[in-house]
Amino acid sequence: MIDLDDTDRALLRALAEDATQSAGALGRRLGLSQPAAWRRIRRMEEAGVIAGRRLVVDRAALGFGVTVFLGVKLATKGRVSLEDFERAVTAIPEVQVVQHVLGLFDYRLRVVARDIADFERVLRRRIMTLPGVGQVEANVLLTEEKRPGPLG
Structure with missing residues (x-):
């Protein structure tokens, strides 16, 4: 430190x-x-305090007007490894963030789509077909504001 x-x-x-x-x-x-x-x-x-510098892209300007947070509970943890799920979900371009979490769900995903119909397509054809997916809960992002972090 x-x-x-x-x-x-x-x-x-x-x-x-x-x-x-x-x-x-x-x-x-x-x-x-x-x-x-x-x-x-x-x-x-x-020292690792600054871990990198990132480009911030305006998703809406690129045509991705919908952001959805998905809670994903794996149905068969014993039969499907977490690594298999993580490898498969990170291959989906619309999935921007994959977080392994503790609580009601096993994973929290940040998914971007052009509109709700596009999100439904991604959900049905890509996410729901992933290995071990059980329960899924979606929360559509309405607004987002940047809050000062721990240094603010």
Whole structure:
């Protein structure tokens, strides 16, 4: 574990807002030199605090207007391995996130589709045919807002 000071946390917040900012721009924003900002970022990357930088895609702009969270309970845990289910579900392009969870369901999936009819097609033809799928519960995303994380 790495000790982070207030400047490190400010750098993380700034990168969380826009990870494309240069070390020079971040330094100017936080009162650091470009090399000092770069060294701090590099130290956090090497320590695993910064695990990568991701591209955020506007799914609606690409024609994927529906997001559905699926709770999936496996029917036959003994006969179908979790790895078989995970391997099969991650091969479905509309499934954006696969989370193995504790609770009523075994998995939580984030699925995107063009519309409800497209989601129904994905559900019937792809998800319900996966090995071991038993009970499924769908929750359609209505709105989503980004909330400040633990550093906010």
